[in-house]
Amino acid sequence: MKRLTYIGCFAYILSLATLLHGQAVPTASRGGSIQVGLGGMITNPDYAQRYIKGLTFYGDFDFTHNIGIEGEFNFAVSTPSDISEDSYLAGPRYTIRHKKFGGYAKVLFGVGRFGTQEGSYVNIATTSYFEYAVGGGLEYLATRNINVRVINVEMQKWPNFAPHGLTPIAYTFGVAYVFH
Secondary structure: OOHHHHHHHHHHHHHHHHHHHOOOOOOOHHHHEEEEEEEHHHHHHHOOOOOOOEEEEEEEEOOOEEEEEEEEEEEEEEOOEEEEEEEEEEEEEEEEEEOOEEEEEEEEEEEEEEEEEEEOOOEEEEEEEEEEEEEEEEEEOOOOEEEEEEEEEEEEEEOOOOOOOOOOOEEEEEEEEEEE
């Protein structure tokens, strides 16, 4: 009988462990992650018939596993129609991750610079406009610190561009280094 009493008391004490929340408090927590990347850009300019090609520089700061902000700069390098559409944008980003893949959606706001050129090197005029973009894409985590931007598509809107606004579509791809 004494033996059953000891077993009962031991079982009772073990059952209290879940109620006592006897877990240790984490000594450190992640404050977010940063990624900085470089890539290529192809823009359907909505002003001329030929695509603009260029470079894109981007950076992300993720507050949590899903929520973060993104900033990007798109620079035209090859302008066959002698026009350039450069963008300087920033805004919120939401990511859904599955294994090594991450799909994301974003809304960016900033400044678009429209330039007319003579040849490839001489700017005749450049004008800045308010711009916003809605987009998304797919990323692949190649290693712990290398993130490949497989595709990024942005529907841009330049509402103040005369006479009826400008609506280019930008496609970007690239590689980023992730700081944990």
